[in-house]
Amino acid sequence: MDFAMSLLVGNSGRVAAIWLALILLALVALFALALPRGVHRPRQISAWLADNAAQKRAEAERRAAEAAETIRYADEITVAAQGAANTAERRREECQRAQAAVDTAWQMYQQADAALARARRAAAYGIPDGPVTADERIERAQALRRCAQAAYRRGDLSDTQLLDALTHRNGWDPTRHPVEQELLLARAAVAHRFAAYQRSLDAENVAWQASDIATAAVRSLRHEVAVAEALAETARATLPQEEAAGTALSARRVPATA
Numbered sequence: 001m002d003f004a005m006s007l008l009v010g011n012s013g014r015v016a017a018i019w020l021a022l023i024l025l026a027l028v029a030l031f032a033l034a035l036p037r038g039v040h041r042p043r044q045i046s047a048w049l050a051d052n053a054a055q056k057r058a059e060a061e062r063r064a065a066e067a068a069e070t071i072r073y074a075d076e077i078t079v080a081a082q083g084a085a086n087t088a089e090r091r092r093e094e095c096q097r098a099q100a101a102v103d104t105a106w107q108m109y110q111q112a113d114a115a116l117a118r119a120r121r122a123a124a125y126g127i128p129d130g131p132v133t134a135d136e137r138i139e140r141a142q143a144l145r146r147c148a149q150a151a152y153r154r155g156d157l158s159d160t161q162l163l164d165a166l167t168h169r170n171g172w173d174p175t176r177h178p179v180e181q182e183l184l185l186a187r188a189a190v191a192h193r194f195a196a197y198q199r200s201l202d203a204e205n206v207a208w209q210a211s212d213i214a215t216a217a218v219r220s221l222r223h224e225v226a227v228a229e230a231l232a233e234t235a236r237a238t239l240p241q242e243e244a245a246g247t248a249l250s251a252r253r254v255p256a257t258a
Helices: 002-010 012-034 042-124 134-154 159-167 178-238 241-252
Strands: none
Touching: 042 178, 134 159, 134 178, 159 178
């Protein structure tokens, strides 16, 4: 036993060298085993290492491209969400204007209906019946033209109604008594104002439908923005520091939510 210990102590340097050589041989053997089948020569090893490095670079480039695409999509969907929010705001303003137009149209219809009620009361007293002279015909035709043009300027008659009154069509008789003419004008004004009120109601319904669609689009895009931003943050973490800083700067130029 003492002899063995003295042998080891006396040859410690030689033993260490042997152990180091064995370790190196083991590492070489492991490296050789790790190589693909048929790769054993130095040139083959160099080619394999170069190919492996190229594959790693290609994989890194592919991942970087995917990360950049994810970040780009997050920026684009954020811009789209902001545009949808602006559109929804305009749609709400259009709804408010449409509602104001409905209120105005209703008020104008009520005024026209009140004027018709006055014309009916005036006609209820009776209209003188007798022969109409040529001068009276001319005067009544001129009065009809003046009253029709005045009603058109107030917005009480449409283009078609004014043309009928001036050309004496569709019941517009210039020989009628002025009271009757006033009653005809009042009835035409009520019909025109009620039709305008109905059109304003239809326009209001269309405006509200467009506003609802725009609001739903904003909600959907905001959810998509949240998902895209989360994916973009993960993608930025995979990029090199310089590229991540650049993409983060571009993302800050666009609001994250709309």
